[in-house]
Amino acid sequence: MIQPLFPAPSFSDLRDRVVALPDADAGAIKAARARQDSLTKPPGSLGRLEDLAVFMAGWHGVARPRIAQAQALVFAGNHGICAQGVNPFPQEVTAQMVANFQAGGAAINQLCRASGAELTVIALDLERPTADFSAGPAMREAEVLDAMARGAQAVDPGADVLILGEMGIGNSTVAAALTRALFGGTADEWVGPGAGSDSEGLRLKARVIEAGVARHAAALADPLAVLAAFGGREQAAICGAVLAARAARIPVILDGFICTAAAAVLHALDAGALDHCLVGHASAEPGHRRLLGVLGKKAVLDLGMRLGEGSGAAVALGVLRAALAAHDGMATFAEAGVSGG
Secondary structure (H helix, E strand, O other): OOOOOOOOOOHHHHHHHHOOOOOOOHHHHHHHHHHHHHEOOOOOOOOHHHHHHHHHHHHHOOOOOOOOOEEEEEEEOOOHHHHHOOOOOOOHHHHHHHHHHHHOOOHHHHHHHHHOOEEEEEEOOOOOOOOOOOOOOOOOHHHHHHHHHHHHHOOOOOOOEEEEEEEOOOHHHHHHHHHHHHHOOOHHHHOOOOOOOOHHHHHHHHHHHHHHHHHOHHHOOOHHHHHHHHOOHHHHHHHHHHHHHHHOOOOEEEOOHHHHHHHHHHHHHOOOOOOOEEEOEOOOOHHHHHHHHHHOOOOOEOOOOOOOOOHHHHHHHHHHHHHHHHHHHOOEHHHHOOOOO
């Protein structure tokens, strides 16, 4: 029996629990692949759709998986690093956008409605931003574990798939800081415009991140310590939700750069920790393609999007539904009386 992930009293305890999480069902994968090869089409002719169906089969543990319930979670947080001027918009926008989500007026509301996902938005102590990581750790260990637990608790164990997204002014800088700290390179290679930074804004982000990396050099060998040093509550909550989904064998669709950077903390902790995760789209943020290469993942879609909110993941859900409709609904050669199967 898998020990419950949360509450976890320490990072050390959480590490032990992460490595014990379940893997995909090899028997279901084999059965789903055999079904694909028996359907009325040339083998492989549906391309990535076939792989997506087999992926879902492995995590659902059945040869013909279906999506009856899709859950979308958007976590919102505020960041102390905004004190360094890295954000072109004021932090008040985070709470204003949360209100817009709750009123149904944002892009993610429309896209979840179109793709058939139930959306919940969770604001994480917006009145209490994390600390400025250029001056000290953004969060204490206990704060990280609390935010992770809140993310995990938001996951519906009855969901068939989970979409994850985020909102937080300044969090593109946080994402670039996390990826720089976890995977090396230079800050210039990870930063992007976010909500609209110009060239001087990008240079400022890079300088602030490099200063933070120098300050927190002792933390760089431990991914959870990196999350505490640079991350926000929404990044920690995303990690908690990803882990809770894995424990319940729920496939996850990650959104763009910021969401994927948060989950990448878990990849750095255990190379198989994101095996149950798809990346919904390749963000126009320049660091995302670099990060996908590090993770060894190929995005489902590439539409030039960089909004966040879970928007790209919500669109990808439609593709996933299409993959499962073909996998489940098509006739086999034998059923259709077609020669060649």
